[in-house]
Structure formats: C-alpha cells, structure tokens
Amino acid sequence: MSASTLVSTALHTDRYELTMLGAALRDGTAARRCVFELFGRRLPGGRRFGVVAGTGRLLTLLREFRFGDDELRYLKDQKVVDAATLTYLENYRFTGSIVGYREGEVYFPGSPIMTVEGTFAEAVVLETLALSVLNHDSAIATAAARMSIAAGDRPLAEMGSRRAGEESAVAAARAAYIAGFAATSNLEAGRRWGVPTMGTAAHAWTLLHDSEEDAFRSQIDALGAGTTLLVDTYDIRQGVETAVRVAGTSLGGVRIDSGDLPTVAASVRAQLDDLGATKTKITVTSDLDEFAIASLAASPIDSYGVGTSLVTGSGTPTAGMVYKLVARQDSTGAWVSVAKASTDKGSKGGRKAAFRSLRDGTATHELVSVSDGFEQLSAAAQHPEARALQIPFVTSGDFDSSAEGSTGVESARSHHAFVRDELPVRSLALSRSDPAIPTVYVDATEQRAT
Amino acid sequence: MSASTLVSTALHTDRYELTMLGAALRDGTAARRCVFELFGRRLPGGRRFGVVAGTGRLLTLLREFRFGDDELRYLKDQKVVDAATLTYLENYRFTGSIVGYREGEVYFPGSPIMTVEGTFAEAVVLETLALSVLNHDSAIATAAARMSIAAGDRPLAEMGSRRAGEESAVAAARAAYIAGFAATSNLEAGRRWGVPTMGTAAHAWTLLHDSEEDAFRSQIDALGAGTTLLVDTYDIRQGVETAVRVAGTSLGGVRIDSGDLPTVAASVRAQLDDLGATKTKITVTSDLDEFAIASLAASPIDSYGVGTSLVTGSGTPTAGMVYKLVARQDSTGAWVSVAKASTDKGSKGGRKAAFRSLRDGTATHELVSVSDGFEQLSAAAQHPEARALQIPFVTSGDFDSSAEGSTGVESARSHHAFVRDELPVRSLALSRSDPAIPTVYVDATEQRAT
Incomplete structure (x- = not known):
C-alpha cells in the first residue's frame, strides 16, 4: 500500500x-x-x-x-x-x-x-x-452500470472528478471502471487502483493561444495527429475545418462539449467525411447521463465522456x-x-446465506436462507442449482x-x-420499476428439519 | 497539520x-x-x-x-x-x-x-x-443553510457520514457546521477541524441487551441520566415509559428515529409531561430534509439530526x-x-472584482466589475456603499x-x-425561484473613464 x-x-x-x-x-x-x-x-x-x-x-x-x-x-x-x-x-x-x-x-x-x-x-x-x-x-457503480448498458459497445470515460469531493472522485473512478467504464480522467485512480486514464485538452488550451489554429498545431506537435482536438471553443464548423487542415485526415478524434448533440454530431460527422477524415472519431461530453446516452444510440458518436451524473450517482x-x-x-x-x-x-433478524437461483443460465431469484444459529453456510448444499454469493x-x-x-x-x-x-x-431497462428478480427468504432451520 | x-x-x-x-x-x-x-x-x-x-x-x-x-x-x-x-x-x-x-x-x-x-x-x-x-x-453548505433556516432556533446535528464517501463525510460535517449546524456525529471532523461532536446510542445497543430496560440502565450507568435514550427499537410508548422509569424525570432526552414524526413527537411529549419528565428533550432523526424540518416547526421537538439529505446536498x-x-x-x-x-x-471574459451592494443593511445586488487589465481591485474605491467580497x-x-x-x-x-x-x-424561502439578488456586471474600464 x-x-x-x-x-x-x-x-x-x-x-x-x-x-x-x-x-x-x-x-x-x-x-x-x-x-x-x-x-x-x-x-x-x-x-x-x-x-x-x-x-x-x-x-x-x-x-x-x-x-x-x-x-x-x-x-x-x-x-x-x-x-x-x-x-x-x-x-x-x-x-x-x-x-x-x-x-x-x-x-x-x-x-x-x-x-x-x-x-x-x-x-x-x-x-x-x-x-x-x-x-x-x-x-x-449502479449508475455506471446503467450508463454502460445504454452505451452498448461504445466506450465510456469517467470525467467527473471536479464535481465530487476529491477522495470520493478517486473512488468514483474506480467504481465506474468496475461497472463497465473504459477509463477515467482521474490520475490518482490510475496510480492507486490501476484504472486506465485518458484526456487531452480543455477549452483553456484554445483560449491560451492567440488562435485556435495555434492551439491545435501545438497539441499535435506534442501529442501527434492521433490526439483528440476539442473543437467547440468558438465555432464548431470552423473548429472542425481547422482541426483537419492542421492535423490531416489521420486526426484521431474531435471532442464536442456543447450544443444539441444529435444535431451537432451528425453535422460534424458529415463534415469530417466530406473532408476525408472518415476515420476520425467523435467523442461527446456534455452533461450526459444514461438517458442522454441512450438517446444518442443512433447518432454517429464513437465514445462518451460522463462527469457530473456519474459521480453523483445519476440522482x-x-x-x-x-x-x-x-x-x-x-x-x-x-x-x-x-x-x-x-x-x-x-x-x-437472523444470519443470512445468499444464493442466486438460475434457470437456463438466467437469474430468477435472490434466495436468502435465514437461520438463528451458527452453521448457516451449510445451507448452501441445499441449493445446488443456485450460485452461492x-x-x-x-x-x-x-x-x-x-x-x-x-x-x-x-x-x-x-x-x-x-x-x-x-x-x-x-x-x-432504464425506466423506474421493481427489482429485476424477487428476493425470496427461506427458513434454514425448517429446511434442515424437513 | x-x-x-x-x-x-x-x-x-x-x-x-x-x-x-x-x-x-x-x-x-x-x-x-x-x-x-x-x-x-x-x-x-x-x-x-x-x-x-x-x-x-x-x-x-x-x-x-x-x-x-x-x-x-x-x-x-x-x-x-x-x-x-x-x-x-x-x-x-x-x-x-x-x-x-x-x-x-x-x-x-x-x-x-x-x-x-x-x-x-x-x-x-x-x-x-x-x-x-x-x-x-x-x-x-448551501443545503445546510436552508436546513438551518428551517430549524430556526432549534439545534441541528449532522449525522450523515455513513451515506457519503468517508472523506467527503468529514468535509460535509465541516461545511454543515459553517452553515449553521451545531454539531456532527463524525469524530474525524472533530479531531481535524474542531467541529463539536455528539451521539449516544443506536438500535444495536438495545438489541445487544436482553431487554430494553437493561440497555437503558447500562447507558445511564455509563453516561448519566442526562444522556439521550433511543426509544423506538420496539414500542415507542413502552420505550418512553421504561426510559423515565429507569432514568427518572431528570432524563436528558429521548430520540425518535421512525414513524410519523408530528404524531409521534406530540404523543411522546404528552407522555413525558404526564410522567413528570417535563424537561426531557425530544430529538428526531428520521430522513429529515429542510422541508421535513420546516413542517415540524409547530411540533414539540427540541433538536434535529440530519443524515442522508445533508451529505447529498438535498437533491x-x-x-x-x-x-x-x-x-x-x-x-x-x-x-x-x-x-x-x-x-x-x-x-x-475578463478579470472580476465583486461587491455586495447594500441598502439600509440589506443586500440589493451582486456587483461584479469587469476589466481586461491588471489593476482591477482599484475599482473597489468606486463602490464605497458596497462591501468588497x-x-x-x-x-x-x-x-x-x-x-x-x-x-x-x-x-x-x-x-x-x-x-x-x-x-x-x-x-x-425554501421554494424554487430566482436568486435572491441579481448579479449586475459593470465595465471597470468605462467607469474609470467617466
């Protein structure tokens, strides 16, 4: 440690x-x-x-x-x-x-x-x-799993450190990775827990330079054309044009952090394709949660960055x-x-032993065996068709x-x-409802008696 | 440090x-x-x-x-x-x-x-x-201030550590104290930041003992009759009766952690008074937020403990x-x-200097003076009627x-x-609305010119 x-x-x-x-x-x-x-x-x-x-x-x-x-x-x-x-x-x-x-x-x-x-x-x-x-x-992790379901095969990056207490941010990055996120922006989560880290540049990078072109050129000099350029500091259409002009058609990716994302993503994709940058990826990062991610399933987006909603458990x-x-x-x-x-x-009350009942490989019940005594885990033998938890x-x-x-x-x-x-x-399903499987309690003492 | x-x-x-x-x-x-x-x-x-x-x-x-x-x-x-x-x-x-x-x-x-x-x-x-x-x-702190307004003169204790990341819990206790809470349950917040700490017993204390009476007697032996007894593990009416029988009418307080609080508080107050424990205080701790606290203003309650809603910023x-x-x-x-x-x-854009404009001691505007230059703070002299922030x-x-x-x-x-x-x-007011005072921007450069 x-x-x-x-x-x-x-x-x-x-x-x-x-x-x-x-x-x-x-x-x-x-x-x-x-x-x-x-x-x-x-x-x-x-x-x-x-x-x-x-x-x-x-x-x-x-x-x-x-x-x-x-x-x-x-x-x-x-x-x-x-x-x-x-x-x-x-x-x-x-x-x-x-x-x-x-x-x-x-x-x-x-x-x-x-x-x-x-x-x-x-x-x-x-x-x-x-x-x-x-x-x-x-x-x-529970919120992250829902986002991961909504994102399907598209990778998710956790970027919410700034919206959580500084130690909770590290823990959140770790939890999101466990539940299916691909990476985090949080370096301490990388150092402490081995979570892959990612990130290239913020709006401040563009604003620091005398022009967007200067900023892009410098970023590519430092990180190569495979980097991701943030294109929405000024005008997105101009930003994309400048990005491809500076980086060439091998530009790795562009990031969009504002606007109506379905509209903007479609127009950026079309523009990139027109410019010949057909392999340049699009990542979006603007106030996403699992519902917004789900609504973008048909948009030409390659990956998502999620901040506030992830670290606050999405409600x-x-x-x-x-x-x-x-x-x-x-x-x-x-x-x-x-x-x-x-x-x-x-x-x-009582000590519990827990099993997930399965039928044809699909969970059907959370089976919780209750005893007042000490020898609880022996009840496992009574549920061979279930996975001990x-x-x-x-x-x-x-x-x-x-x-x-x-x-x-x-x-x-x-x-x-x-x-x-x-x-x-x-x-x-993302909608509010009952738990996907019921929790069923059984009395271990009675079971042993029968 | x-x-x-x-x-x-x-x-x-x-x-x-x-x-x-x-x-x-x-x-x-x-x-x-x-x-x-x-x-x-x-x-x-x-x-x-x-x-x-x-x-x-x-x-x-x-x-x-x-x-x-x-x-x-x-x-x-x-x-x-x-x-x-x-x-x-x-x-x-x-x-x-x-x-x-x-x-x-x-x-x-x-x-x-x-x-x-x-x-x-x-x-x-x-x-x-x-x-x-x-x-x-x-x-x-923003959530805590609203709870503090709702509680009026009744003290509030922060008890939400278990519902926040372990370091955020310490920070939350500190922030709540700054915004008007009287104490916290979090000992590390006491050690690190000097926040007063409080707390006596949980339901586990009563359940550990062979009877509620045993539990109360032991707590009073250890902490004196001035302690606060948690009376709702089994039957509240019986709990209050046992508490006063064991502690006497000098019992410091009873804590209620369940039930419909206005009903329960009124009945517990009447019972305590009937038993002669007229100075025994009532503290309530069940899923409170600023709205629940406000709704209890007319109930005979002496103090509040707030957990989850505080450490999660009440939404x-x-x-x-x-x-x-x-x-x-x-x-x-x-x-x-x-x-x-x-x-x-x-x-x-631009560097800002900020002042709170006051009239007869009451805030009227957040005055933000903007400059493109370096000498911003000199603008303070131009707003003598306002408090520099x-x-x-x-x-x-x-x-x-x-x-x-x-x-x-x-x-x-x-x-x-x-x-x-x-x-x-x-x-x-607790209802959703606009900010209480408007933010007004002034151009410091123009001001200096006039």
Whole structure:
C-alpha cells in the first residue's frame, strides 16, 4: 500500500459507536459475539438491480483500522470515552470474520452484501466506515452500470472528478471502471487502483493561444495527429475545418462539449467525411447521463465522456445501505436473532446465506436462507442449482488480500461483466420499476428439519 | 497539520491538465500569465443563494500540492507526460496569487468565488482539486443553510457520514457546521477541524441487551441520566415509559428515529409531561430534509439530526462551479480577456472584482466589475456603499494561513451568520425561484473613464 493511503481511518466513525463501546465494556456485553449485516432495504431510484462496489477499498481500509496517538489523544482530550475504552481502542485489532458479496456482484433488496461476525466491541466500531465506503461506491457503480448498458459497445470515460469531493472522485473512478467504464480522467485512480486514464485538452488550451489554429498545431506537435482536438471553443464548423487542415485526415478524434448533440454530431460527422477524415472519431461530453446516452444510440458518436451524473450517482448519490445487528449471543452463549420491531424500518433478524437461483443460465431469484444459529453456510448444499454469493474476506482476523489493489479491481470488473450477463433482459431497462428478480427468504432451520 | 492530511493531492487531477501543461512547456505558452476564475453559472436547484465552503480546506491542500516520488514514477511509467514536464512537476511550487470570497460567504450566479493568477503552467494544474473541494463543500453548505433556516432556533446535528464517501463525510460535517449546524456525529471532523461532536446510542445497543430496560440502565450507568435514550427499537410508548422509569424525570432526552414524526413527537411529549419528565428533550432523526424540518416547526421537538439529505446536498450534490481562463497575456505581455464563445456555455471574459451592494443593511445586488487589465481591485474605491467580497489568500506564493484549521472554520461560521443576516427576507424561502439578488456586471474600464 502506498504512503497516501496509510492514514488512520479509525475516527471516520460516528461518535455513538464509541459511546456504545464504552458502555458495553462496563456492563460486559462488549464480549458478546454478534453478527452485523450490511444490506439495502430497497434499490433506490426504482433501479432494476444494484452493483456492489467498494469492497476491496473497504478491506484495504479495515486492515489499517487502528487508533493511533493522534486519535487517542483527541478522544481523551474531548472526554469522548473513558480510560478503559481508550485502552481497548489502543489495542484494537479486528479478530472476527467477514463474508460477503464479491465486488462487482449485483444485489437486490435484502441481499446480505457483507456480514461481520465478532464481539460487539470489535464489530460495532466498523459500522460508519463500512457504510461510507459501500454506500458511496455502490451508488456510483449502479449508475455506471446503467450508463454502460445504454452505451452498448461504445466506450465510456469517467470525467467527473471536479464535481465530487476529491477522495470520493478517486473512488468514483474506480467504481465506474468496475461497472463497465473504459477509463477515467482521474490520475490518482490510475496510480492507486490501476484504472486506465485518458484526456487531452480543455477549452483553456484554445483560449491560451492567440488562435485556435495555434492551439491545435501545438497539441499535435506534442501529442501527434492521433490526439483528440476539442473543437467547440468558438465555432464548431470552423473548429472542425481547422482541426483537419492542421492535423490531416489521420486526426484521431474531435471532442464536442456543447450544443444539441444529435444535431451537432451528425453535422460534424458529415463534415469530417466530406473532408476525408472518415476515420476520425467523435467523442461527446456534455452533461450526459444514461438517458442522454441512450438517446444518442443512433447518432454517429464513437465514445462518451460522463462527469457530473456519474459521480453523483445519476440522482441516487448514496445506495442507502444499513449495518444492522441481526444475531447475538445471550448471557449463556446461545444465539438469538434480533431485529428492530418498530413501525417503518423493520429488518429481518437472523444470519443470512445468499444464493442466486438460475434457470437456463438466467437469474430468477435472490434466495436468502435465514437461520438463528451458527452453521448457516451449510445451507448452501441445499441449493445446488443456485450460485452461492458470499465469499470469505476475513477469517478470524486474517485478511484475504485477493480483493484488494488493482488485482481486485480487475477481478471485480470481470465478475461484474459475468454476473450482468446472467440477469434477465428486463434488467436492462432504464425506466423506474421493481427489482429485476424477487428476493425470496427461506427458513434454514425448517429446511434442515424437513 | 496532522499526519492524516500529509498526503499528496497532486494526482487528484484530470489527466488533461498535465497533457496541456506538457504541450504548453513545448510551445512556450506555459509561461504566459493567466487569470483563472472559479464561479457558478447558476444556483442549482432553484436555490435563492449559495454558500461558499471548502476554501480553508482547499488552501490546506494547495499548500501541500507537490508531486512526490510515487506520483512522478506513475506519470513516467504510464508515459502521461514527457521528461521536461516531469522535471517541471518535480519542482512545482505555486508562486502565483489567489483571491476570493471568504469561506461562509454567500454567492450568486457569476460571483468570482476564487481567482487564481499565475503562469498557465502553475495555475492550470490546480483546476480539478479546487473544483472538487469547492463544489462538494459548497453544495453541502448551501443545503445546510436552508436546513438551518428551517430549524430556526432549534439545534441541528449532522449525522450523515455513513451515506457519503468517508472523506467527503468529514468535509460535509465541516461545511454543515459553517452553515449553521451545531454539531456532527463524525469524530474525524472533530479531531481535524474542531467541529463539536455528539451521539449516544443506536438500535444495536438495545438489541445487544436482553431487554430494553437493561440497555437503558447500562447507558445511564455509563453516561448519566442526562444522556439521550433511543426509544423506538420496539414500542415507542413502552420505550418512553421504561426510559423515565429507569432514568427518572431528570432524563436528558429521548430520540425518535421512525414513524410519523408530528404524531409521534406530540404523543411522546404528552407522555413525558404526564410522567413528570417535563424537561426531557425530544430529538428526531428520521430522513429529515429542510422541508421535513420546516413542517415540524409547530411540533414539540427540541433538536434535529440530519443524515442522508445533508451529505447529498438535498437533491443538489454538487454546486456545479467551473474554473475558467478569463484573461491571459499575449506574446507581447499585453492582457487579453478570453471566453469560450460557442452556443450554450458562454462565460464572461475578463478579470472580476465583486461587491455586495447594500441598502439600509440589506443586500440589493451582486456587483461584479469587469476589466481586461491588471489593476482591477482599484475599482473597489468606486463602490464605497458596497462591501468588497474578495480577500487575498495567497500572495506571490505566500499562503495566508488564517483561513485554515479550526480557527478558519470558526471564522467562516461567524462570517456566514453575519452575511446571511444581510440577505433580503425572500432569501429565506425554501421554494424554487430566482436568486435572491441579481448579479449586475459593470465595465471597470468605462467607469474609470467617466
């Protein structure tokens, strides 16, 4: 891991996690073994499916989840916790286990995306960081997947860094790549996660020079005729004419960042062809979202750049997942399923195992097997026709690093392409509707009994 | 500055900034002096005003904007730039000047929120980072200000960390505090920026225990009767009864996180009063935004906690500001105003000076004086009835640190309260409309001539 990520993330935590920890250390419940489950109650925005992203990034952060001197001093000075809690935090190491959906997997309401098992003390303090990472990255990946569906075979570039917090921008570039984007403008995403980067010039480049021709000539001198010239700083028709005159018919591409894109793209294509630049590509980058991309399917466009709508989740900037205690041991060591009962936010207690039921290779159900006990994963044997969705990430404190780094990103990207192919055709629609497949709960205890 | 912010932000940059830099170093335009202006073309979401936030955070990051070994190695390995550009970046130090709106200031369409003057080379590479920080933080602060208006004298707590990327969450807590929130749940925002933190317990606390009564008793043992108990895990009426029975009538507060809040708050208040807990406060935290807060004005509620809607900018997750070249020197050293001309994204060229015109202490106009030249700020003398809005942040490479750290945050918070008081009453409405005051451009050159 590089220096730039060696930062303590331990205080990226809601104060109440540590307040509860302190009280639990006093009353002895801190040592009770617990199962926390991270899931989404619904798919926000009427989406057909969600995309899990952030898992590898989260595991990298959890591995370094430590309370250092700066963090402990702050907690002590502000009297956030008592001395016993400070001592606990100073020695904090996660010794529990985490299983969950592979990064890039699709998910549905109630899918147990991540399950954390450990003592109450070690598991409760991870809530805020786990949700921050998965809620953000999954929201972006879900939007990106829809854009990728709308774009079909045409490549998409992520260019929204300037419209997101500077670290969320890096995470967004990573999530978009996992969900099918081809590249990003964000160099840190390239350095940190191996995402391919792209970009040539902005309007400032043309404005810096005494003429558009000077700007184009200089760019071609520096980057070769295969570069992409931005042609809409002044008059687009004149810009295209100048571009081909300066670069020749081997000009790599032109970028259009304004105007009514179907009209402009058609006219630029015709002009390029008239000038003999028949292989010069057209990329468009003006306020695109999945709907705009879909509406350009018949236009002569070779690639898309997407900014604001991608990094803001195209109307759904957070996936809205929660992290809930679903089972715990009681004072005798017996497991008890638990869930909040009141009114509008009921959750389903009990440990879950999840499978995607398939018929002829197409997903039909999200099958969630619920138990109150410990031996949940044995239920997998009972669903041989379904694909088991959970894999181990951390086993008794040992992190499996295969989900991390750029290896993890490439693996997640491949996995996403694979699982998206399993979805029924109705999943591809952009309109608001119900989830593409239903979530079906089965009682593992009853199953074993029958 | 603490260890956790000593991270290179130099690659939080779109690739095209460095591509342009490389080409400009080749053709000599890298040394041309330029003025870049950061501004919003409009107030997104039909808001009446925007709130500038992120300035102090950005200055902290810009001061450390350096290309280290890791960054340079990546750029070299990936052939992003040539050897001459790598050498330039290795020695990069910003030697230009930055002026802008004070953090916490309100802004309108066209307000020159930040003006960066320097060589093209040193100024162009700051675009992405500057926009990332100011677009995110200002979007949050603008939403927070509306919530603060809706809440009136009742305190607001920011609790949305789990619904935002982990670093954006810290920035959101900071921005919300500047715009009038009283506290945050985010401990890192407390440690890094001095924002007051709050929080007691989640539903998991009650579920961890064998009974709600056990949970309440333990919390009171640890935190005293002045704590706030979360009463809606099971049955709210029973929860309130148990809370007062365990804590006594000196119970500090109860928190309600579900249900129809006007109904529930009224019934909980009546129950608390009946039980003699007349001073026990009620805080509510269930999916609030500025409209929900406004609708609760007549309910017996003492404070609000806001999560998702705050950190996502309540429908406007980015402020949509841009960073545009507005003036540059030509090859003779003369200044030239520049602006993109094409179709739908026209910007106003020229250096700007900005003033808030006031009448009887109430803002009437955003007055923006435009010049093509260098001596812009002298125009201030021509508007003695108006408040000058720009202050120096960096002068010839020297950073004024007064806007940074927790001192900067407190100062921004005070400044925001001051300037919000200057706004006309129509600014306080939550409905979509035009900006509360118009932006009026005047030609500084003509003014001086008359």
